[in-house]
Each structure stands twice: as structure tokens, then as C-alpha cells.
Amino acid sequence: MLTGNCATKRTTVIEKVAEIKTDVVHTTDTELGLSGKEHVVLSISGMTCTGCETKLSRTLKTLPSVTKLKTSLVLSRAEFVLDVGLQSVDGVIRHLERTTEFKCERITNRGSSLDLVCAGYAEEVSKGDWPSGVIEIRAVDKKTVRVDFDAEVVGARDLVQNGWPHPMELAPLSVDPTLDAGARHVRHVGYMTLLSIVLTIPVLVLSWAPLPNKEQKEIRFATVSLVLATLVQVIVAGPFYPKALKALIFSRVIEMDLLIVLSTTAAYVFSVVAFGYLVTHQPLSTGQFFETSTLLVTLIMVGRFIAALARQKAVESISIRSLQTSSTTLVLANGDEADIDTRLFQYGDVFKVSPECRIPTDGTVLSGASEIDESMLTGESRPVVKSKGSQVIAGSINRSGVLTVKLTRIPGDNTISTIASMVDEAKLTKPKIQAIADQVATYFVPVVVSLTIIVFCIWLAIGITVQKKSGSEATIQSITYAITVLIVSCPCAIGLAVPMVIVVATGVASEKGVVFRSADAIEIAWKTSDVVFDKTGTLTQGKLSVAESESLNPSVGTKALLLGLVKDSKHPVSVAVTTHLKSQGVSATAISTPKNVVGKGVEGAFVGRTLRAGNSTWLGLTDHPSVQPVLSRGYTAFCFAINGELAAVFGLQDALREDALTTVAKLQERNIAVHVLSGDDDGAVRAVTARLSIPSANVRSRCTPAEKQAYIKGLLSTIDTRGSKKKQSQPIVMFCGDGTNDAVALAQASIGVHMSGGTDVAKSAADIVLMRPSLAGILVAMAVSRKSMHRIAFNFGWSFVYNLFAILLAAGAFVHARIPPEFAGLGELVSVLPVVAAGILLKWVKI
Structure with missing residues (x-):
């Protein structure tokens, strides 16, 4: 990770996660609210095997009010969208508990949440008047209520101290x-x-x-x-x-x-x-x-x-939420300090972080300087220097100096909780290979029951006709064999073969700065045949600087008009030009309704004149005498036109990411084809790809979003014949980008990878999010995928071998060896533990 002055050359993880939260969670909640639907997460107690998950899933699917259902045996969880016009959440819970014998509890996902101990009965408090900002109150037990509230309306401390007819206290910290x-x-x-x-x-x-x-x-x-x-x-x-x-x-x-x-x-x-x-x-x-x-x-x-x-x-x-610290030092308005529970943080708070302490929540440093260890969240081992104005991340460790920090995000909505939500999202999704396991597990028990009946009949016949036993003795012998077959067989190992590995793999990847947002990506990433990169902000650092500029008509206030046009654009090129103009003391002219044109530039109007700024192809200025020298030197050309006439041209340059060369080289060593699709000028793109030894046939410049999508479609429609055996297969195309114009390509590719520091739209379309600005995360994703699939293959193999030999032993197929019926109960332990161990050992495998 970059340190010192270089730290300013990247969008921080905290900013990135804040954008993800806005895009993925808040927008969805708004849409659900408008449609009369609610996103519900239930914690399920009592699930023991894959049959339990099947029972849970089928029961919920019978309810017409439930859609978009996801379940997880390993997480003991169900997540779905509920039509509240048809059925309430309490109604769903009652139905589940009545028909399945499971115990269900709703996990809040509405605003912030606090558990409070009340003076009276909890049920009375939940039915009474609610303070301003409270969304929902539920009784946890006789004396404790769970309060969901909007932290932007009422702070946690204000909620505990005021607004209640009777005193309320913060409940002890729960897991x-x-x-x-x-x-x-x-x-x-x-x-x-x-x-x-x-x-x-x-x-x-x-x-x-x-x-x-x-x-x-x-x-x-x-x-x-x-x-x-x-x-x-x-x-x-x-x-x-x-x-x-x-x-x-x-x-x-x-x-x-x-x-x-x-x-x-x-x-x-x-x-x-x-x-x-x-x-x-x-x-x-x-x-x-x-x-x-x-x-x-x-x-x-x-x-x-x-x-x-x-x-x-x-x-x-692998629970990321465990990184959340429980207490911290609050700096009061008068300068005094007080130790408080981090759950009582509210917007506007300032806190102090001592050496060797965890950062309690996201914030901005007001004073002090120190080195911060962010490895547990980003995978970056080198400490990051923080000083006044730097952003700090919840869960990271302050190594040396004392920092005074202003809170920017409360604990329930900070980096830790957001990353954990994305990881949980992946854990709840199921790869296609899980369908095989579910299908096998569905037929497993009926098959075992059938085998039990067959074993009973065979041993009854053997006992009477061959062993010359009495009817009662033969029956008893047949029963013992049948009982043993029933118990020793175990579908649990098959049911856990995939989810156990997926749960651990997502945690391992997140610790290394790679967040899988779907289990499908884990399943197929190791088979990647083509990796397609965007250039700016992906292969390069995305922090452009102006190398040369020319203003063709300074007298008309060209620079002031241009600054007014591009100053609000977040595109890296616009940001670089804005920084350059401001450093020259240029003041922006107000431009009416400037508009971003995706993949092209910005346009607006001023006193009847049409203003456009962007790439030379869009403006039709590629062959202009003032533009050609800029392109020939390999710079990115940024042109400004007034009524179609060139008014200014800027040559911008960008630096390669430190690990771009090694990452591309390793991909090529693995016989993975590397491609580059960029909306940038041809000269700038060719200069970068030449340094990376990427074949010119795999490079496209001046690409629109539609052209990027079409290129990836073309790759997906071909048959992959690479590899030593020249085995034909469907190609797996991974696209890595960071801009809004990359969203279509991210969605089109087999796997979309979002680079740290990109936009909301790109993140929402991505299957993998890299939490640190490093291309090496692609290699980590492939390695985690490969190791995970090896573990899953082992689990399936073990499940098959165990059940085959266990059933044969139990049925008496071997003359001198059998499993006594009283010890058949060990079958679940023997079958499941290797599967669980195979998943857990992923934590210690070198990636």
C-alpha cells in the first residue's frame, strides 16, 4: 500500500466501501419500501443437516409472499423479500416454527440497532410511544428491547438518555x-x-x-x-x-x-x-x-x-465483524475524555486512538500522526502512514502515535459491517455445483430406506434358509443389520461439501483484500481463460497529470469556461484537468447544465455557445494539427471545443500500477490470454500495452461501452482450445475495470472484477471487489477459487467413499467385518468431520 505523499494517489478503502453501501443497500431498501415489500433476514436455530435446509427452503417457497429466497445451512440463515401486503414477518416466523420446529429470530437490517434494558416489561415498552427517529422496537426478553433507529435523526446516546418515560440502560454486549x-x-x-x-x-x-x-x-x-x-x-x-x-x-x-x-x-x-x-x-x-x-x-x-x-x-x-472493538475513548467538547461503549457513537463525535489499539470506526484524523496496520481488511502487509486529514478504517490497528479522529461513519454502518455484508451475501449464494449436491442429498434418504428394506429381507431369508435360525432369531438379526444401515449412512457430508468450503473461502479471500460477491465466481475463477483489462485506473493508477497543454484562443476565457464545464466531473481525466487549471489560479465560469456523456466526455452550454470537452474521436479532432503531436508522444489527448472548434488541448500521462507488469506476466505464464479495452487514445493505450508485452491483436482503443460489451461477447462465443491437451471448452472471461463506462462489460463478462477506487455503478455490476488498489488481487481470486474447488472435489469423493463402504460394512457384505448397531451412531461424526476440516484448513493454505 502506498504511504506518505503517495497515499493521496488512491481512493481510500473507507470511501470505496461507503459508495458500495449507498449503491447496494440503501437503493435496494428504497425500492422495496416503495413497492410494499421488505427485505427480511432470519436467524434459524435447529438446522443440523442438508435435509433441514431443504425443509426450510421448501416451507418458505410455499408462501406466495416470499420471493428471492436464499438459505444457508452453515450460517443458519434465511434471507428473502417479503410482500408485507400479503403477510407480516411475524406471520412468516410463526408458520416456520409451527411447520419445521426451528426457532427463528429476525436480524435487523433497518437502520442502526441497540439492545436496551428497560425498567418495566419489554412488551409494554414496545407497545408504547416511540421517540423520534425510532423505526421499530421488538422485545428480546422480559426486560430487554431491540430498538432500530435512524442514526441521522437521533444519536445512540441521545436515544438511551432521553425520550423514554422510564430510564433505559444499554444492554450487555451480545455476540x-x-x-x-x-x-x-x-x-x-x-x-x-x-x-x-x-x-x-x-x-x-x-x-x-x-x-x-x-x-x-x-x-x-x-x-x-x-x-x-x-x-x-x-x-x-x-x-x-x-x-x-x-x-x-x-x-x-x-x-x-x-x-x-x-x-x-x-x-x-x-x-x-x-x-x-x-x-x-x-x-x-x-x-x-x-x-x-x-x-x-x-x-x-x-x-x-x-x-x-x-x-x-x-x-x-472468518467473521469480519469480530474486528469491531467494543469500547473507546470519546473526546468531549470541553476537551475532557470519557471511555464509552462504541455502540453509543453518534455523528459529530471525536475519539482518541492510543498506540496498539484498534480503530473503533471510520473517521478522519484531526491531529496526530501514526502508522496504521490495515492488513486485516485490505491484505496489505505494510503499515500506512496517517496524519491530519487522512482517512482511518474501522478494525485497523494503530501502531505508534496517538490519533484524534472525527467520526465519519457509525459502527453499525462502517467498513467492517459493509464488507461483512458483502461477504455474507456471497455465503448465501450457491454455485451451480451445489445443485448437484442438493440433488444427491434429496434422493439419498429414500435410497437408504429402500436399501434398508432390501437388507432386512435378505438377512431374514439367510437367517431362516441358510443359518437355520428360528423366525424370531432371524428377525432380530435382520433388524440389527437394518438399524445399522439406517444410521451409518449420512447425507450431511454431501450437503456440507460445498457450503462449508464457500464460507471459509470467502473469509480467507476477504482477509487478503478480495471480496467475492457471488459463490459462482469462486466456482469458475480458477478456469479463467481470458482476462480483459480497462486501462485508466486499472492497469494504470488512474491519477492522471497534465504533461503539456495548449490554449488556442486565450482571449475568450477558454480556461475559465473549461473549468466550469469539467469541475464537477469525477472522471480521472476531468479531475486531472481541473486540478491543473486550479493550480494556475483559474476561476470557473458558471456553465448551465453540464452533462457527462459516458465514454466520451462532458458537454454544456454558455451564452448560446455549445461547449464540449473529451476525447478527440468524439469531437472529431483526431487529425487536427494541434492534437496530432500530443497523440504521437503517447499522451492521452483531452480536447475542448467551442461550437465545434478546438479551443484547447491537453496531453495527460498516467503511471502503471506497481504490480501491473508482474501480474500480466504471471497470467500469460498460465496460458491466460490478456486483453486491453480502453476508451483512451490509441497512442496512450499502445504505449502502455507495449510495456506489458500484450499482443496488439488483443488491444482495442477508443472503445465505447457498447464496443467493450461486443468484444467480450465475441470472446465468450469462441471455443477455448488452449492447454496441453487442447481440450475444447467454453471460455471463462474475466473483465477488470473501475469506471461507469465499464459497468456493461463487467456485467457481460463471466466474472466482473471491480478495482478499488471505482464508481458505484461499476461495483453493483461486479462479482469480485478488490479492497486494495492492486492487480495481484486477481491472482489471489484465482488461487482461492482453485484451492476451494480442490477441497470441494475432496469432499464429494470422501462422501461417496464413506457412504459406500459404511453401508457395505453395516449390511454385512464383508464376512469377517461389520459395524455393530450400537456404534453406528458414530457415522455422522466420521463422515462430517473430514468435510469440515477440509474447509477449515483453507485458512492455512498458502495463497
Whole structure:
């Protein structure tokens, strides 16, 4: 990252993220509000496997009020657009909880949010009068309310201190709401697992231990085992029954819970029947096996607890919101200082940052100088020098000096929360390969049930005809094999194969300054065949400077008219000319209705004269005697015409990005074709591409947005035959740009990459956002994609191999080896942990 004076040569990350927030979130919310629709995010507690996600998705899709649905098993989350004219959010939550047995909680996405402890009952506060600026109040528990408010209308401290009939206090800091449901689920599963273990151990002791007088006390021991096994079946395994039945009835999903219900119930019911025979002094030859049903449930719970804990730790480990500090030093108006909770920040605040402390939120330095470590957000390892006027980013670390900073964005709306929202957006999207996993998982359980019936019938026939056993003995043997097959097979590994990797991969990429906005980009980036660059602001730094200028008619106030025309334009060329003219002391003439013409320039009018400023091709001045020398020297020509006559010409130059040469070279080493499409003059474009050794056949200058789109369409329509095997395939085209005129090309390409410092429109069309001004982010994106797909391939392979051999072992296909039914519950643990580990290990893979 650039430091010192060079730091001014880039748009800061904080400015970039602010633009993303405006474009992606606020505009969408406005549109939804106008249409009577609302964007809803629900935190779901109780999801354990891919069947749960299928059940959740199908249940929500049955509601006509729900559209644009996205769900995530790993994040325990559902996101959708709700037509509030048809159904309320509370109505959706009640329907979900009734039909799925999940617990649902809405995550706020409306303004800022605070949890407050009230003197009275929370329900009474939520129904009372709301202070100005409050959007919504919801009861969290009996004493706590969650208040959503507009921070531009009322500040957080003002909201807590004023406007309430009774005193309110800030509630203790809670965990990230997006992680809270997962944490609660892990705790609940942990408690139920512990209870199951406590109840199961005595059953195992009574069954397996060489106890004295065991035969004489058999009925007494069996009675104790019956009581304990019943408690396990009712309390621990009991919740599986309504979940399985409701999934079958309401969502038409046969999920893993149904397998658990069938197998544990079979083992328990048979043991109860055997106990009845024992009490009547007609014991069955096989006896009871309460230890089978209890150990089965316990091992399933242990597997689910460890898998849930591993998933939760994986999500927490890449949670960007965890970079948010909880307290800071507020500088009061009189100069005094006070330590406050960062949730109480409000616009206009000034805060102090001591050495080795995190920046609490985005702001502008008022005084002091220091070096800031921004690596956790941008991936840039070198500290950045900050002084008066510099922007600082939430979550970065102040290394040396003391800084006094004026807040520019409150914690709930700063860089950390915005990047986290973009990363979460990617986690909720599903790559095309996920459809394969979902399809397999959908048919998995019915297939296993069918196999179970077949195994039961085969062993029943073998027991009677081959092994010459009695009917009851053969039935019992068949049941044990069937139970084992039901439990040992596990679709969870298949369901987690893709999302577990996607969740970790998006976090790993964001730590290196690359934000994937869709999972599709992760899936295909490693297969990129062509990379197309814009020039200005992408291959070059985008900070143009005027190298030479000529005013053909100074007497008519040419420079003043030109400054008035271009001073409000944000295009890099206009900015460079504006800076140059202002440095000469030129005062702008007021121009009526100046208008940007995308890909061409700016036009306006003054006292009946038509003013135009832009590239020479648009103005038809390419062959003008004053323009030709500028173009021949490889400068970007910026022309100003009054009524079609050239009034001034400027030659601008730009510097290559530091890593442009190495990035292009590495792409070419990988047999990836590099192209350049630019709206700039031909001489300037050729000068840059010659330095980068890009073939002239892959270079186009003076391109309009439509021409860029057409060029990319042409690349996509060809067949890629590169590579050692000359295998034909559909090309994957990555376009990298930063300007408004690049938005169409970004959307047209297979993968659109937005460079740090660009415009809102470009960001909204991009699939990948580079958080630091470095082209190396493209290589990082490809590397993350390649490693992720390798992990996904491993996960699929492991899931197939495990289930194949586990089912064969459970079914008794091998003469001298089988899985005892009481240990079949370990199947979920054995199958899921490698999948979770494969995802988590991405964090330590060298990218």
C-alpha cells in the first residue's frame, strides 16, 4: 500500500466501501419500501443437516409472499423479500416454527440497532410511544428491547438518555447476531448430549459389566435400563419425531431425522417387547438391547455436537465483524475524555486512538500522526502512514502515535459491517455445483430406506434358509443389520461439501483484500481463460497529470469556461484537468447544465455557445494539427471545443500500477490470454500495452461501452482450445475495470472484477471487489477459487467413499467385518468431520 505523499494517489478503502453501501443497500431498501415489500433476514436455530435446509427452503417457497429466497445451512440463515401486503414477518416466523420446529429470530437490517434494558416489561415498552427517529422496537426478553433507529435523526446516546418515560440502560454486549443462533444451537445440542451420556452410561454398565448376581437381578437391572432408555428416547430423541413428521407432511422431505426415528424406535420398541417377555418369565434368546438404542442416540448426539461446534468455529474464525472493538475513548467538547461503549457513537463525535489499539470506526484524523496496520481488511502487509486529514478504517490497528479522529461513519454502518455484508451475501449464494449436491442429498434418504428394506429381507431369508435360525432369531438379526444401515449412512457430508468450503473461502479471500460477491465466481475463477483489462485506473493508477497543454484562443476565457464545464466531473481525466487549471489560479465560469456523456466526455452550454470537452474521436479532432503531436508522444489527448472548434488541448500521462507488469506476466505464464479495452487514445493505450508485452491483436482503443460489451461477447462465443491437451471448452472471461463506462462489460463478462477506487455503478455490476488498489488481487481470486474447488472435489469423493463402504460394512457384505448397531451412531461424526476440516484448513493454505 502506498504511504506518505503517495497515499493521496488512491481512493481510500473507507470511501470505496461507503459508495458500495449507498449503491447496494440503501437503493435496494428504497425500492422495496416503495413497492410494499421488505427485505427480511432470519436467524434459524435447529438446522443440523442438508435435509433441514431443504425443509426450510421448501416451507418458505410455499408462501406466495416470499420471493428471492436464499438459505444457508452453515450460517443458519434465511434471507428473502417479503410482500408485507400479503403477510407480516411475524406471520412468516410463526408458520416456520409451527411447520419445521426451528426457532427463528429476525436480524435487523433497518437502520442502526441497540439492545436496551428497560425498567418495566419489554412488551409494554414496545407497545408504547416511540421517540423520534425510532423505526421499530421488538422485545428480546422480559426486560430487554431491540430498538432500530435512524442514526441521522437521533444519536445512540441521545436515544438511551432521553425520550423514554422510564430510564433505559444499554444492554450487555451480545455476540454478532449472525453468529448468535449458531452459538445457541451448539449450546443446546451440547446440553442434550451431556444428558444423553449421563443416562446412557448406567445402561452400558448394567449391560456389559460383569456385575455380581447379574442373572438373579436381571429383571431389576432390565427395569432400570428400561427407565433410563425411555428417558433418552423421550427427552433426547423425542424432538426428532415432530421434526421428521412435519418435514414429511409439510415439506415432503425425507430427512436424516426420519432415519434416526426409524432406527432408534425399532431398537427401543424391540427391547421393550423383549422386556415384556422377560417379566413373564419367557425371555427371548437375544435378550433386550436397551444399550443399542441409548448408545445409538448418544453417539448421534455426540456427532451432531462436534459437527455443529466445528461449523460454528469455522464461521466465527472468518467473521469480519469480530474486528469491531467494543469500547473507546470519546473526546468531549470541553476537551475532557470519557471511555464509552462504541455502540453509543453518534455523528459529530471525536475519539482518541492510543498506540496498539484498534480503530473503533471510520473517521478522519484531526491531529496526530501514526502508522496504521490495515492488513486485516485490505491484505496489505505494510503499515500506512496517517496524519491530519487522512482517512482511518474501522478494525485497523494503530501502531505508534496517538490519533484524534472525527467520526465519519457509525459502527453499525462502517467498513467492517459493509464488507461483512458483502461477504455474507456471497455465503448465501450457491454455485451451480451445489445443485448437484442438493440433488444427491434429496434422493439419498429414500435410497437408504429402500436399501434398508432390501437388507432386512435378505438377512431374514439367510437367517431362516441358510443359518437355520428360528423366525424370531432371524428377525432380530435382520433388524440389527437394518438399524445399522439406517444410521451409518449420512447425507450431511454431501450437503456440507460445498457450503462449508464457500464460507471459509470467502473469509480467507476477504482477509487478503478480495471480496467475492457471488459463490459462482469462486466456482469458475480458477478456469479463467481470458482476462480483459480497462486501462485508466486499472492497469494504470488512474491519477492522471497534465504533461503539456495548449490554449488556442486565450482571449475568450477558454480556461475559465473549461473549468466550469469539467469541475464537477469525477472522471480521472476531468479531475486531472481541473486540478491543473486550479493550480494556475483559474476561476470557473458558471456553465448551465453540464452533462457527462459516458465514454466520451462532458458537454454544456454558455451564452448560446455549445461547449464540449473529451476525447478527440468524439469531437472529431483526431487529425487536427494541434492534437496530432500530443497523440504521437503517447499522451492521452483531452480536447475542448467551442461550437465545434478546438479551443484547447491537453496531453495527460498516467503511471502503471506497481504490480501491473508482474501480474500480466504471471497470467500469460498460465496460458491466460490478456486483453486491453480502453476508451483512451490509441497512442496512450499502445504505449502502455507495449510495456506489458500484450499482443496488439488483443488491444482495442477508443472503445465505447457498447464496443467493450461486443468484444467480450465475441470472446465468450469462441471455443477455448488452449492447454496441453487442447481440450475444447467454453471460455471463462474475466473483465477488470473501475469506471461507469465499464459497468456493461463487467456485467457481460463471466466474472466482473471491480478495482478499488471505482464508481458505484461499476461495483453493483461486479462479482469480485478488490479492497486494495492492486492487480495481484486477481491472482489471489484465482488461487482461492482453485484451492476451494480442490477441497470441494475432496469432499464429494470422501462422501461417496464413506457412504459406500459404511453401508457395505453395516449390511454385512464383508464376512469377517461389520459395524455393530450400537456404534453406528458414530457415522455422522466420521463422515462430517473430514468435510469440515477440509474447509477449515483453507485458512492455512498458502495463497
